[in-house]
Amino acid sequence: MKVHEYQARGLMEEAGIPVPPSEVLDSADQALAAYDRLGEKTVVVKAQVHAGGRGKAGYVKLVSSAQEAAEHAQRMFAEPMVSKQTGPEGIQVRKILMAGAVDIAKEYYLGIVVDRVRRVPVMMASAEGGVEIEEVAARDPDAIKKAWFHPHLGLQRFQANVLAAAIGLSGDKAKAAVGIMLKMAKLFLAKDCSLAEINPLIETPTGEILAIDAKFNFDDNATFRHPDVQALFDPHEEDAAELRAKEFDLSYIALDGNIGCLVNGAGLAMSTMDIIKLHGGEPANFLDVGGSVTTEGAVEAFKIILADEKVKAVLVNIFGGIAKCDVIAGALITAAKEVGFKVPVVVRLEGTNVEIARQMLKDANLPQLKPAGDLTDAAKQVCACV
Ligand code: ADP
Ligand code: MG
Numbered sequence: 001m002k003v004h005e006y007q008a009r010g011l012m013e014e015a016g017i018p019v020p021p022s023e024v025l026d027s028a029d030q031a032l033a034a035y036d037r038l039g040e041k042t043v044v045v046k047a048q049v050h051a052g053g054r055g056k057a058g059y060v061k062l063v064s065s066a067q068e069a070a071e072h073a074q075r076m077f078a079e080p081m082v083s084k085q086t087g088p089e090g091i092q093v094r095k096i097l098m099a100g101a102v103d104i105a106k107e108y109y110l111g112i113v114v115d116r117v118r119r120v121p122v123m124m125a126s127a128e129g130g131v132e133i134e135e136v137a138a139r140d141p142d143a144i145k146k147a148w149f150h151p152h153l154g155l156q157r158f159q160a161n162v163l164a165a166a167i168g169l170s171g172d173k174a175k176a177a178v179g180i181m182l183k184m185a186k187l188f189l190a191k192d193c194s195l196a197e198i199n200p201l202i203e204t205p206t207g208e209i210l211a212i213d214a215k216f217n218f219d220d221n222a223t224f225r226h227p228d229v230q231a232l233f234d235p236h237e238e239d240a241a242e243l244r245a246k247e248f249d250l251s252y253i254a255l256d257g258n259i260g261c262l263v264n265g266a267g268l269a270m271s272t273m274d275i276i277k278l279h280g281g282e283p284a285n286f287l288d289v290g291g292s293v294t295t296e297g298a299v300e301a302f303k304i305i306l307a308d309e310k311v312k313a314v315l316v317n318i319f320g321g322i323a324k325c326d327v328i329a330g331a332l333i334t335a336a337k338e339v340g341f342k343v344p345v346v347v348r349l350e351g352t353n354v355e356i357a358r359q360m361l362k363d364a365n366l367p368q369l370k371p372a373g374d375l376t377d378a379a380k381q382v383c384a385c386v
Helices: 005-015 028-038 066-078 133-139 157-166 171-190 240-247 266-278 295-307 325-338 354-364 375-385
Strands: 022-025 043-047 060-063 096-100 106-115 120-126 144-148 193-203 209-211 214-218 251-254 259-263 285-288 313-320 345-351 369-371
Touching: 005 022, 005 096, 005 171, 005 214, 022 028, 028 043, 028 066, 028 096, 043 066, 060 066, 066 096, 106 171, 120 157, 120 171, 144 157, 157 171, 171 193, 171 209, 240 251, 240 295, 259 266, 259 295, 266 285, 266 313, 266 375, 285 295, 295 313, 295 325, 313 325, 313 375, 325 345, 325 354, 345 354, 345 375, 354 369
Parallel strands: 259 285, 259 313, 313 345, 345 369
Antiparallel strands: 022 096, 043 060, 043 096, 106 120, 106 193, 120 144, 193 209, 193 214, 251 285
């Protein structure tokens, strides 16, 4: 789960990480009052959307008057933000953060993710923070310093000291940065984050260290124990189809290809996507209906897949273990009636009650439905349809 920058700021403030003063706007007519409350000449107006690339899209603006702040706020609320990460239709801005501008002497990067190879969180720090951090990581990976820490022990002060020194900080600045790193690591563990990033962490000409942008993601499997984090969920930022899928306990992720996949089990879904690619196709989605799928859930899954106009064919790949093949076959027939199959649907069923299921599909006599022998046959057939 992702949250907005202003929400991440709230969490950082609670944790004692220094950030510039800020205000949050729901509409442009709040801009003048917010500017006055901040009481600073120069402020930064920042669109609050989950997509990145805001700066380059013109949705992070430094301004020096209330009038200018209001104009930019007006524009950002009115025109969807289009950036490299949004797609051509862009994304509607519903909140704006107005923050006091700070003089920047230097920009640093701090980030925590889970290192999946070592299976522990890793704190990363770089002296080359700012909007080009991805390029830095690609061009010069050694510019990113790392410290791995055990989730039960947390980041140790000596590790933070080493990192601070490695990115060129000393004296009081190092002390401030170490404090921020320790608080950030604590926050990461306490709230079950999957990502915590401060970019940039900045140094002012007078040697103050502040966080001026933050990005926090949370492990969806752990949000149940953090009602405060759940309360930060913004449904506007979710893909509508993914939200609908969630309501029915389906794991659905939209992808760029044209072959819809309806599969039970995440592992089987991964191998289905692999085999489609092996035979030259491109999956349009990842959809796992789960082990104990119901007719209702499967019908909804079909509706979601078929509502995607990119989908030119569907591969149904079900291994009936707990989910019985005849239930899936029933759902297929119901979905065909309710939704109508406008594209070919290749079906590979195996496992519990498969003979009953095959007979049901045969009797239903659905013209678009193409039974497959095994997984390879299914993948070849579906790829030939697009
Ligand atoms: P994004 O990462 O989405 O592009 P940032 O908040 O990191 O947005 O802003 C991009 C750049 O704008 C920063 O690297 C910094 O140089 C500048 N900036 C952002 N906030 C402030 C601020 N409060 N004061 C001064 N400059 C800022
Ligand atoms: Mg940033």
